Each structure stands twice: as structure tokens, then as C-alpha cells.
Amino acid sequence: MTSPTWRVELARDEDLAEVAGVIHAAFGPHNPKSDFEVARWQYRNPFGPMMVPVARVGDTIVASCAAIPYRGVIDGRPVRIAITGDAAVHPDHRGQGIYAALHRARLDAMAEAGVAAAIMAPNSNSRRATEGVGWMPLGTMDVLAMPVLGFRSADQAATATLPEVCEAADRLWERLGHLVQNGVTRDSAWFRWRYSRPGADYRAWLVHDDEGPAGIAVAAIRKAPGRSFAIADVLELTAARPALARSLAIAMRRELRGSAVALTLGALRDSDLGRTASAAGFRRLPARLHAPLAVGVVDPTGENPLLHQAPWSLQWGDLDHL
DSSP, X not given: OBOSSOEEEEOOGGGHHHHXXXXXXXXXXXXXXXXXXXXXXXXXOTTSOOBXXXXXXXXXXXXXEEEEEEEEEETTEEEEEEEEEEEEEOGGGOSSSHHHHHHHHHHHHHXXXXXXXXXXXXXXXTHHHHXXXXXXXXXXXXXXXXXXXXXXXXXXXXXXXXXXXXXXXXXXXXXXXXXXXXXXXXXXXXXXXXXXXXXXXXXXXXXXXXXXXXXXXXXXXXXOTTSSSEEEEEEEEEESSXXXXXXXXXXXXXXXXXXXXXXXXXXXXTSHHHHHHHHHTOEEOOGGGSOOEEEEEEOTTSSOTTGGGSOOBOOGGGXXXX
């Protein structure tokens, strides 16, 4: 794909430092993937080929976007899926239709890599171009929250290390994976990669019952924008029963007291995660306190036009919420 001034092609490994520079120019230093190490970790992951279309003017990269491969299930069948993101156009090169060309190249790359479904959460700048190439809405992601203070004593749940979580994840997926109709395969390979991001500090919790591992939670602490306090983003919350989700929430609040003022979590309305979070004590924030995030799905192969009609199991950490 070309124009008189730019051309689109797939990035190579040696291009990733320059891609990180474009992300820095487009979004500033606070975007995690303005760091080359973070960009390389996410784009060169163990679940599929790197799919990062770039636009060049001469030899210089001026825009990029990405599809991040995951192992997942569609209608309960093991497949390759992807999460899209990181549409970045250098400020000096906007308004030329570059993103639309990048997005088409990304769809072609996903189809070639055998991606059965791609989850997309476009922002206001990219929504129109995304809708024009088969984006099917799944719904709006709500933000739910609960204060850290005011917890009771936790009984079953406890903090865990990443190796402990990975060991438990395979057993928990064997136990609960059949309940996931569409979504990410949440086994040890997922947790080992997803929570190894360079420079990140993740906290994890496990809960057990008589059958073994029965729930996992993972959170990351960040400063609230423009505020002096921190919040804890809950990136994973899986539990076999509502009572165990409540136990995980209590353990998180106990552990994070003094480090964060609240737990927050993103979930599609009326989803399994939304119901689990509500049972754990999370409550939906009013829309005036957060920007709504529209989440949808695209079929790169053109073979499954009804992907949006089936329930999806999505965690906040799946959607590039680093």
C-alpha cells in the first residue's frame, strides 16, 4: 500500500526501536510502548508472528499499529486470536489517510497468520476507519471500583508469586476453561508471558478450595491522572464461585492498604466478569467519572460474521491495559 509520499509494509525486528519512537511522538513518554523493551516484549510474544504494519516516508517510519497474537478459543475450539492497538501516527503526518491503510494491512497480516478473531477497542480518532472494515460491537466496557479501606479479614485467599500463579493456572483452566465460549486461553503460558512485562510491578493472589486452585487475581498499582493518590487496576479476576471472588477482593484490599485508595476493574456489561466483580463487591462507576470504551470484534478471515453475537470472556488485562 502506497501513496505519493508514504508506503505501508510490515515491521521487522530491527524496526521496533523506531516504532517505539513513533509511539512516543504520538502519545508522549507515559505510553508504556514508547519504551522499546516493552514494545518488543508485547509484539514479539510466544503466541504468533509479529504483526506490526508501519508507514514509511523514505526510510523513516512515521506511523504504526499492531495486532498482538494470543492463544484463545472460539465456540470452545482452540484458535489464534489477537488484540489490536497502538495506532500511532506522528503529528507531522496526520490527516493523510495513513491509519486506514495501516488498518487494512493489519487485517491482511492477521488473515495470513490464521487469526480467527481480533478484539478491537478503537478510540474516537480511529473509530470511523475501524467500523468501515467489519468491526462488530460487543458492548461498552464499564469501570467498576471498590475502596481499599473497610475490609474484613480474608480467610481463603492469599498473596502469591508468579511461579505459584502459573502452576495454579493450568489446573484452574482445566477446571473452568470449558465455561469460556470465546476468549483468551488463561493457562500457565498466558500468565508467564502476560505478567513478565519489563519494568512492571504486578501483585497476585490465589484462592483454593477442596478441589484445588479456585481463583486468581492480578493487579497493578498506578498513580491516578492528575492526582496525588494511587489506584490498583485489577487485570485478572477469575473465581469458581462468587464467595471465592469476594475472598480474593478482601485479600487484595488487605494487601494494598497504604499503597492504593481503590481497586478498579473493567468489564463488559452483563458479562461473566461483570457478574463476578459485582459478587465480589465492585460497583459500577457513573459514566461521568470515566470515558466509555467501546469494544468490538473483527473477523480477519471473513468466515465468521456472527462473532459479536456470542458471549466473550474478557479481562481488563486482555485489552492491552498494561
